[in-house]
Amino acid sequence: MKRYAHITSCGMAVPERVFTNQDLEKMVDTTDEWIISRTGIHERHIASPQETTASLATAAALNALDPTPLDPDDVQLIIVASATPEHIFPATACIVQDNIGAVNAGAFDLSAACTGFIFAVNMAAQAIRSGSIDNAIVIGSETLSKIVNWEDRNTCVLFGDGAGAFVLQASEIPGGVLSCVMRSDGSGGDLLSVPAGGSQMPTTMETVAHNLHTIQMNGREVFRFATREMAAATREAVAIAQLQLDDINLIVPHQANRRIIETAARSLRVPMDRIIMNIDRYGNTSTASIPIAVCEAMDEGRIQSEDNLVLVGFGAGLTWGAMVIRCVETEVYVAPTRRARRRFLFVLARLRSFVRRVLRKLEGLIWSTSSKK
Ligand code: UT7
Numbered sequence: 001m002k003r004y005a006h007i008t009s010c011g012m013a014v015p016e017r018v019f020t021n022q023d024l025e026k027m028v029d030t031t032d033e034w035i036i037s038r039t040g041i042h043e044r045h046i047a048s049p050q051e052t053t054a055s056l057a058t059a060a061a062l063n064a065l066d067p068t069p070l071d072p073d074d075v076q077l078i079i080v081a082s083a084t085p086e087h088i089f090p091a092t093a094c095i096v097q098d099n100i101g102a103v104n105a106g107a108f109d110l111s112a113a114c115t116g117f118i119f120a121v122n123m124a125a126q127a128i129r130s131g132s133i134d135n136a137i138v139i140g141s142e143t144l145s146k147i148v149n150w151e152d153r154n155t156c157v158l159f160g161d162g163a164g165a166f167v168l169q170a171s172e173i174p175g176g177v178l179s180c181v182m183r184s185d186g187s188g189g190d191l192l193s194v195p196a197g198g199s200q201m202p203t204t205m206e207t208v209a210h211n212l213h214t215i216q217m218n219g220r221e222v223f224r225f226a227t228r229e230m231a232a233a234t235r236e237a238v239a240i241a242q243l244q245l246d247d248i249n250l251i252v253p254h255q256a257n258r259r260i261i262e263t264a265a266r267s268l269r270v271p272m273d274r275i276i277m278n279i280d281r282y283g284n285t286s287t288a289s290i291p292i293a294v295c296e297a298m299d300e301g302r303i304q305s306e307d308n309l310v311l312v313g314f315g316a317g318l319t320w321g322a323m324v325i326r327c328v329e330t331e332v333y334v335a336p337t338r339r340a341r342r343r344f345l346f347v348l349a350r351l352r353s354f355v356r357r358v359l360r361k362l363e364g365l366i367w368s369t370s371s372k373k
Contacts, residue, residue, distance in 0.1 A: 005125035006176035006328060008169045011063025012295040013056050014045040014162040014282065021157070028153040035157045040258025044160025044283030047143045054086045054095040056163035057141035060291075061096055062346060064165040069334050070135060072345050075102040077136035079124055080109050081116030081287040083316065084143050088198075096139065101349025105137075113192070114254050114315025116140060116287040118180065118323050121166060121311075125177035128170045139165040140287030147194055149214035158256075159215070160283030164291025175328035178308075179240035181233050181321050188225065188318040191218045223260060226314045230254075230264040233322035234312050241324035245270060247308055248324070250297065254313035255279040255289040264312075276302070286315065305329035 020043045021032035035041055047056070057080055065075075080093040093107035110120045117140035124136035141163035148156045168176075196212035197203055207213060230253060238245055251274060253261050258279055265275050276293045285292060290311050297303050307327045314320035 001172050002174075003129050003131060003170050003172065004174055004176040005128035005168050006171050006173070007121075007166045007325060009064050009066075009068045009167040010165060010291055010295045010298060011060045011066065012162065012164045012288075012292045013059035013063060014292070015047045015051050015056070017046050017048060018043050019046045019160075024157055027150060028156060030153045030157055038257075038259070039158060040277070040279045041157065041283045042280045044281075044285075045162055046145045047161040051143065051161070052086055053080075053082050053084050053141045053143045053163075054092050054099070056143065056161065056288075057082075057092060057096050057139045057165070058099040060141065060163035060165040060288075061100055061137050061139055064137060064167045065100070065342070066339060067334060068167050068169070069338075070167065070169075071342055072101040072349060073103050075100070075105045075135060075137055076133040077124060077127060078102060078105050078107040078139070079120040079136065080107075080139045080141060081112065081120040082109060082141050083111070083113045083116070083286045084147055085109055085111075092141065093139075096137075098353045099349065100346055101352060102137075112184075112315070112319045113317055114256065114284070114286045114289070115182075115313045115317070115319040115321050116315070117164075117290050118311055118313050118321040119182055119319070121168070121177065122180040122182060122321075122323060124168050125180070128168055134170045136168045137165055138168060139163060140285075140289075140291050142286045142288050144215070144284075144286060147214055149211050152211075152214070154219060155215050155217055158284050160285050162282060162285040162288045162292055164288045164295055166291060166294075171328075173328055175326035178243075178324040178326055179237050180323040181237045181240065183229070183233065183320050185318045188221075189316070191221045191225070191318065192216075192316040223257065225318060226256065226260045226320075227263040227267070229314055229320040230260070230312050230322075231267040233320055234264070234268060234310050237310060237312070237322035237324050241308075243308060243324065248274070248310050249307040250274055250276055250303065251310045251312065252276045252290055252293050252297070254315070255282065255293060256284045256314075289313075303327055
């Protein structure tokens with residue numbers, strides 16, 4: 001029997017704190033009018049010191065799991081796509097795995113900047129279709145506010161924080177992820193980067209003093225690249241899915257700039273009412289922007305069963321990609337008692353994690369005492 005990888009649920013989480021253009025006017029030489037006319041952004045959510053990429057990813061994953069029949073120990077794979085991972089290592093996905101008690105899941109991070117979510121969904125879909133796993137949680141999560149130079153008006157007005165997650169499940173019903181185009185061009189790596197903090201330029205007093213741990217961007221060049229590749233990747237993904245652009249009900253683009261989205265829509269000759277746009281309220285949340293937009297569109301009833309969607313993104317690397325998804329009603333009734341039990345399991349997961357840490361320390365102590373004898 002042929003297997004298909006369906007998106008059975010999605011969830012999102014954003015920090016409570018909202019930062020408006022007026023707030024930015026007080027920090028850098030900019031205006032509400034400039035930001036809206038050049039980007040379409042009115043406000044964005046900004047993480048508190050306690051909120052991290054992993055905490056937002058965990059909240060989005062729990063929201064996505066809630067309506068599904070999956071218990072934490074049923075989850076088989078967790079991929080977190082992020083440009084702002086919790087650490088160089090361990091992977092943010094492992095922190096999410098521990099937080100939700102997904103004791104049987106493999107977990108890893110995927111780094112492809114803003115295109116990361118599309119690449120990660122494709123990896124999970126391929127693993128499901130191959131038969132190696134039956135389900136996965138794919139998360140895009142960011143706290144870009146923590147790597148933005150808040151004195152650089154070219155970049156600080158653009159970015160926001162948040163997380164979105166998809167649950168993917170195997171099914172014999174045709175549909176789900178129908179096609180994916182993944183592309184990259186490393187020769188454009190310097191157009192958008194965080195230069196320091198990796199092995200090429202380790203952290204020193206100088207790298208900190210010169211702000212090399214923050215986002216550096218050639219906005220005009222990224223803009224040119226994005227408008228060129230978004231339309232081309234969309235056309236290619238639609239053709240691979242053996243569909244026409246007219247068969248596509250909605251396009252969900254990476255939310256980087258309203259003008260980039262409008263230019264791509266014009267080039268595709270797709271009217272704006274078939275494009276999802278929420279950049280006005282979230283800014284550019286990198287890997288999280290597409291799943292957040294899908295979640296909102298679902299909540300607003302804009303996505304129906306049998307709809308064909310295109311997800312299309314671009315970002316640092318350079319990377320870009322597009323994917324066609326056929327949404328098929330796979331809703332399963334999950335009793336409220338089961339959901340309540342599952343929420344209890346999530347609380348237990350935190351306790352289990354704490355106990356394991358204590359036991360590991362004790363075991364280490366016993367081992368080092370006995371090995372000295
Ligand atoms: O996820 C991928 C991440 N990145 C992107 O998608 C970014 C893609 N690029 C863009 O979205 C646009 O290029 C920007 C929004 C970054 C800039 O818009 P633009 O229309 O390309 O502006 P520009 O770079 O051509 O700059 C125009 C002017 C410049 O002044 P001069 O040199 O003409 O005197 C900038 O210094 O606007 C100035 N400027 C600002 N003015 C007020 C740049 N940022 C600001 C600002 N407020 N925040």
